[in-house]
Structures are given as structure tokens and as C-alpha cells.
Amino acid sequence: MAEEKKGQFPSSLKEARQHGSFSFPCAFYQAVPETNPPGFPFTVKHHWHEPVEIIYLEQDSYQVDINMTLTHLKSPCFCFINSGELHALTSDSEQYQEQAVVFSPDLLTFAAPDPAQEQFLLPLSEHKLSFPSFLGSEHPAFSEVQQEFFRIRSIFSRENRSCLDQFTIESPVSQLRIKAALLSILGILAEYDLLTLNDPVHNPRVELLKTVISYIRQNYQRPLSLGELAALAGMNEQYFCRFFKKALGKTPISYINDFRIRHAATLLCTTELPVTEVCLESGFNNLGHFMKEFKKATQFTPLQFRRQSMVETFPDNKHSL
Template identity: 40%
Template sequence: MAERRLWDIQVQNTKSLKEDRPHGSASFRCAFYQAEQDENYFLVKHHWHDEIELLHFKKGNFHMEINMESYEIKEECFFFVNPGELHYITAAKPCEEDAVVFNPNVLSFDSYDTMQSQVIQPLINGNLWLPRCIEASHKVFHDIYVEYDRIEHAFRVMEEYRENAGQKNVSVSVSQMLIKASLLRILALLTGEGLLTRQESGINHQVESIKKVLTYIRENYRERIYIRDLAGLINVNEQYFCRFFKRAIGRTPMEYVNEIRIRRAAEMAVNTDYLIMDICLECGFNNLGNFLREFKKYTGTTPRLYKKENRNSFTGEIKK
């Protein structure tokens, strides 16, 4: 089991919005993440992955965006993110959230029975999608909750076994079987209620365009970035691009660029011995005054004070 970190602020993977961190082990592509945030601001960056993500929003007010659609979450519920979907989460108050992230191949069987051919294989191929949200009032919520709780418990047991070098591997195998069984039961519940939807073959070009632009920004935030260059990536004019980007991300292109730069600067201020001017230049700012203004805008303080306050407890948090 792993604690969900504020990965976006640290900009650990600047090469792509596709999350390349492994979920689970090579033999069992499934992981459980847990987050409890009691201060200020919780943020998981825009990203996508090949795995299915089942999120359990327990407590707090969350804002979630999936493929350019926004959701305000104020009550306990489950959310499903399908493979390849661009998503982003924020919460501005004390909150509790956790998630199971798994490769759909985890559900697969060698025997090509009806379940494999009509449900699991289409899910793996991206031709079948899970529902967006199961609210607490939905009749299958309780049954899904029971299975989800079993998954969490199995991960805890598995973690205890792994921390005990003397335990036999068979105990880990049993936990993995229980996790797989509960995932299959959740899939069966959704299938029984007709909550899975067939997907037309084709690409959501707007989402792919946003992925392309955000990836370019993360790769090139150290350099000068012009609106004309971003617009040129998706072959539209600058005026249209700015409206399109603001509608999709909720910020102007340059606001987003500066946010990425300041996230990197905040990490460098805490985790390196670079001088403030060096951080300024390394993060794509050519003017120290502008850098200091932007840093204070996003963090509420100066780089020097931020370094002093967070040197021994950096979590990547940026105050809003």
C-alpha cells in the first residue's frame, strides 16, 4: 500500500503526461493508494495512464476533471477513470481519498469463456467502459463498498507479509487472489446493472490535443514558450487556442506554464542548494522580479522563506 503524494508539484515525470510509474509489481499490476490531507490544498496533476482507476472519495469537497468534463464531489462516492482518460483532482479543504489502480489484464483468464469474450476482453481492448460515478444513493454502492473494503484489507495484509521476511510467499498470493476476486465481483455488479457502456472506435481529438500541448509544456518549461508555438502544435490560430485551453484546463496557457515553473522552483528551493537566481533561470524565468512575484502568487511567500519552512518536510504543497 502506498501513500498518494502530491506528485504534480514535484514534476517527477516531465517527459510526458502519461504516468510511467509502475502500479503494483511486474507479476501483479494492481496497487492501492491512500491520501489524507488536513491542510490547505490537495492536488493530483493532469495525467493519464493505461490502467483503470477506482477512486473512493470519502470526505471533503473535491473538484475532478476527466477528459475536459468537470465534476464537483461533495458526498461520498466511487469514481471510475478508464484507461487513457486525462484526469486531474483538487481539494481545498481537509479531505480523505484513496484509490485502486489496476491493469485490466489483471482480470483476465486463459479460458475464453463468455465473461472473457463479452466483458473482460472488450474492457482490455478499450471497447467497453466503466461508469463514471457510483453515488452513495445507488443501489450497488453498498455492495461495491464491501468489495472495495476487502481490497483495502487484502493490501494491508499483503504489506504486512512483505515487511516480514520470514513469511511465505503463499500468503501474498492469497491476498492477490482475494483482490482479484473482489475486482471481479465489482465488475459483475456493474455488468448486472447494465452500467458498462460500449465505446465507438475513434479518438477524442480534443482530449488528444490537450494531452499534446500539456506534454509539450512539461518538456519545455525551461525554455521560452510562445502562444503561437502552442497553437501551432494543434494547427489552430492563437485566439481559438487560448479559448480552447482555458475551457479545457480552467487557466490561460501562460498561467499554466508559470504554475508548472513555480512547482519545479518550489521543489528545487527545498531539495537543492541552488541560489535563488539559479532557480529562477533553471525554471524558465528570465527576470528575477517576475519570478519572485509569481512564486509569491502561488506559494504565498518568498523562495527563501519557503525553503526555510519546508526544508525538512517537503510534500510538494502549493497554497492557493
């Protein structure tokens, strides 16, 4: 942690996933209900990444948190995540339809300099220019951006018919068309004066929150006390609770329990580990407490939840369970 540069997010929150390939750092994603534990809304936990992300919320409504600012969005809507922004997203129900294209800004630059490169492409690549956080359907630019996004989605879909999550592109012709569509989106936003210079102001509260979340993610499998987290933040317990709840909408203990329960739900859906091992792997050291918290969150016991996930994943086998 000591080697992190000032203003950067903790590396443990940095997404390790490769978006696209080294030669074409661009990928398309879609939220797939089959990979989400049944009974839970679609959730993307707090994290950050260097590439820019354009999220299209096609159905449902969502809570989006960007750098400690929580916004409620109704679809259809675009959400833009700039390089290095700490962000999280949760749907309000299980009826979500969410898609995203993630790309490196370097992908759009050219070898030969020109005014567009100097004014837009290089500043974007150098993190000096930002996309707007949101673009709703009421804005005149929305339909134009939507058309280009659909073009990108169509190109990725044609070459990834069997992929459920990450779509990548290998065809140079398709890559060229995707770059053209991304440049067109950038041009549309510039035409409507929606691109902004980055605010250089350092927010210590955001940095503090990143440190605490990073610590929870690294240590959730062992007991964590409120006093321990408050000391990490340099606050007394009462003030820390107010700070954390205001930032994330839940108390530190509720956040830790939610993180552990979601980890347990994933293990129940994707492994055959006994419930006792799931309990311990998820950071609960008491089986009775785990069973109580799990049923409170999901309305199911762990075994019922596992059976239910099998029914929803393999509906043709539901009569044999």
C-alpha cells in the same frame, strides 16, 4: 511523436510508473499530505496510463477532468479512469483523503473461456468495455462497491505498514483475495448495468489539447510564448486562449506559471538548491518575476515556503528553525 498511433495520447504524458509488479500488475495508492507541498491542494496533473484506476474520494470535494470534461465531485464518491483516458484531479482544500487502486484488466482474465469472460473480462482487457466515470453515494451500487474497495484497502494495508505512497502485494493468498474483490466490483457494476461499450468516436479537440500539454511539459524550462503554442495548435492567439481556458479553466500563461510554481515548490521541499537555481530549474529566467509569482500563488516567499515545509514535515523541530 510521429510514431504515436492515431487516437493514442502522447507518450510524454503517459505515466511511466510501474503499478505493482510484472506478475501482479496491481497497486494501491493513498494521497499523503507529507508528500504534497504545504499550502497547495492535492493535485494530479494531466496524464494517462494503460491500467484501469478506481479512485475513492473519501473526504473533501474535487475537480476531476476526464478527456476535457470537468466535473465537480463531493465525497464520498468513486471515480473510474478507463485505460488511455487523459485525466487530472485537484482537491478543493487541504483536507483531502484520496485513495486509488490501479490494475491491469488482464489481471482478471482466465485461461478457460466462459460466458462471463466473453461478455465482460475480455472486452474490458481489450478496451472495448468501460467502467462508469463516477459513482456517487446516492447510487444503490455505491455501498456494495465501497465494501469491496475497503476489503482491497485492508489487504494492501496489512502488508504495507510502513509505505506512505504505493502499496504492493507479494502474498499469493492476498493477491487471490484482491482479484476476487476486483471481480466482485466488476460484477456489481454489471448487475446495475453501469458498464458501457466504448465510444469509438475520435475527438480531435482532445487530441489537440494533449499535444499542447505535452509540449508545455517538455519545454516549460525555457521561454514559451502564446504565439508559439497557438501555432502548434493551428489557431490564432485569441481563439487558442478561449479554447484552452474553456478546456482547463485557466489561460495558457496561467497554466504554465502554475506548472512552474508547483515544480519550484517541490524543489524547495525536497532539495537544498539555492532559490536562484530553483528559479532557473523551474523555467523562470528572472528572479524578481519568480519571487512575485511564487508569493502570489503561495502567500510565501520561496525561503519562507521552504521553512514552512520543514515545520510541517518535522513538527518537533519547529522551535529550532
